[in-house]
Amino acid sequence: MLSIPDLIRKKRDGEELSDEEIRFFIRAVASKTIQDCQTGAMLMAIWLKGMVSTEITTLTREMMSSGEVMSWPEKWRGLVVDKHSTGGVGDKVSLVLAPALAACGCKVPMISGRGLAHTGGTLDKLESIPGFNIYQSAEQVLDILDSVGCCIVGQTETLVPADRVLYALRDATSTVDSLPLITGSIISKKGAESLSALVLDVKFGRAALYKDLQSAKELAKRLVEAGNRLGIRTAAALSRMDATIGRCVGNSLEVIESLETLKGNGPDDLMELVSTLGGILLKETGLASDLSEGRKKISEAVIGGAALSRFEDMMKAQGVAPQTARSLCSTSDYFSVLKKAKHQVELQAPADGLVLDLDGLVLAQVLQKLGAGRSKANEPVNHSVGAELLVSLGDPVQKGSPWLRLHYDDPGPSPEQSDQLRKVLVLGPNMPARNKPARQPLVAELLITDP
Ligand code: IUR
Numbered sequence: 001m002l003s004i005p006d007l008i009r010k011k012r013d014g015e016e017l018s019d020e021e022i023r024f025f026i027r028a029v030a031s032k033t034i035q036d037c038q039t040g041a042m043l044m045a046i047w048l049k050g051m052v053s054t055e056i057t058t059l060t061r062e063m064m065s066s067g068e069v070m071s072w073p074e075k076w077r078g079l080v081v082d083k084h085s086t087g088g089v090g091d092k093v094s095l096v097l098a099p100a101l102a103a104c105g106c107k108v109p110m111i112s113g114r115g116l117a118h119t120g121g122t123l124d125k126l127e128s129i130p131g132f133n134i135y136q137s138a139e140q141v142l143d144i145l146d147s148v149g150c151c152i153v154g155q156t157e158t159l160v161p162a163d164r165v166l167y168a169l170r171d172a173t174s175t176v177d178s179l180p181l182i183t184g185s186i187i188s189k190k191g192a193e194s195l196s197a198l199v200l201d202v203k204f205g206r207a208a209l210y211k212d213l214q215s216a217k218e219l220a221k222r223l224v225e226a227g228n229r230l231g232i233r234t235a236a237a238l239s240r241m242d243a244t245i246g247r248c249v250g251n252s253l254e255v256i257e258s259l260e261t262l263k264g265n266g267p268d269d270l271m272e273l274v275s276t277l278g279g280i281l282l283k284e285t286g287l288a289s290d291l292s293e294g295r296k297k298i299s300e301a302v303i304g305g306a307a308l309s310r311f312e313d314m315m316k317a318q319g320v321a322p323q324t325a326r327s328l329c330s331t332s333d334y335f336s337v338l339k340k341a342k343h344q345v346e347l348q349a350p351a352d353g354l355v356l357d358l359d360g361l362v363l364a365q366v367l368q369k370l371g372a373g374r375s376k377a378n379e380p381v382n383h384s385v386g387a388e389l390l391v392s393l394g395d396p397v398q399k400g401s402p403w404l405r406l407h408y409d410d411p412g413p414s415p416e417q418s419d420q421l422r423k424v425l426v427l428g429p430n431m432p433a434r435n436k437p438a439r440q441p442l443v444a445e446l447l448i449t450d451p
Pocket of ligand 1: 176
């Protein structure tokens with residue numbers, strides 16, 4: 001007879017748990033027949049002693065099987081894909097990537113999350129569009145994928161219930177940052193989507209979960225391995241997260257930047273991420289023969305307008321009035337549809353110089369406090385709060401010229417917050433172009449397993 005205290009002791013003493021023991025634990029979690037203190041103790045034992053890769057695979061599989069597992073029509077075999085990002089600042093990749101992949105022939109049941117702490121969430125961004133409904137049943141997802149090819153929705157109650165319980169207790173027991181637990185949580189949800197291929201955007205840098213490339217790579221390897229073991233063709237990109245992705249941060253502003261990108265006017269860094277992540281998925285599904293063809297197909301879908309048209313259809317399928325969707329996709333009068341903050345103020349450069357750094361973490365932290373983000377789950381966010389960067393890394397600026405436009409509602413930034421905002425911009429001496437330090441590549445490494 002298995003007993004929970006025995007399993008906790010075993011892991012506490014650094015022993016490996018068998019498949020049967022992990023299954024027993026996860027079933028007890030999902031059926032709520034285990035006490036929270038026991039789950040918390042097991043989480044801490046896993047945090048302290050870790051898990052070997054066979055344990056992680058079993059944990060992931062059992063978590064996945066704790067709820068509904070989606071199924072797709074046979075004709076979509078090999079084409080169902082998704083992306084997961086470990087969280088960033090200004091990360092609006094999903095809004096561009098999902099419709100671009102759909103335009104290239106993929107089926108994309110993208111299950112996204114909300115923002116927490118300083119990182120933004122795709123669902124919050126989409127909810128700044130009046131009428132956009134992120135709650136869609138499994139049948140509705142199937143219908144939307146059939147007619148449009150992509151949808152972006154929240155996690156349903158029935159998908160991976162064990163993760164919901166474990167995640168809340170990890171938060172309460174300081175065990176969020178455990179490789180086996182992160183891997184189980186992320187990959188079990190992707191497994192329940194019955195994906196053919198998955199790409200992970202694992203970020204590193206000051207505004208990322210992991211600050212250095214090495215630890216981000218450790219996580220990426222675990223995720224790729226767990227995904228592949230569930231039968232999903234899984235690859236990862238390690239991308240830098242120090243400044244912001246694109247120039248806009250904040251929910252409505254990021255929707256605007258995504259729409260501009262879908263109209264062919266996107267910033268280089270966002271386009272690079274979208275085409276790399278999308279290119280990997282097209283290669284993995286066989287819709288492109290290699291990464292470079294995949295990248296090209298994704299860029300063409302974005303630049304040529306095919307992705308914009310899918311985005312418009314997706315909005316309509318997810319509850320946005322046709323008139324509203326049309327207006328967002330055909331004009332640039334975005335604030336006739338999206339809510340604009342009460343105040344806009346421009347910050348001016350304190351001196352002449354070259355933009356050496358833009359601190360995405362500090363910017364995101366101030367915006368979060370001004371209402372763009374939440375500090376605990378389920379808090380509402382103010383969709384119109386945000387900021388537009390008016391300069392990019394490496395740009396020369398002149399004293400007094402505007403470098404940031406802040407959008408805020410009352411009460412505005414406190415004197416300390418204004419001080420922090422000024423520190424986002426780091427200037428260095430201006431210099432001739434040939435002496436400028438080379439920009440670090442946005443995508444540092446790819447982890448792609450060849451079959
Ligand atoms: N996102 C998830 O889905 N699970 C996790 O554990 C983390 C982020 I950290």
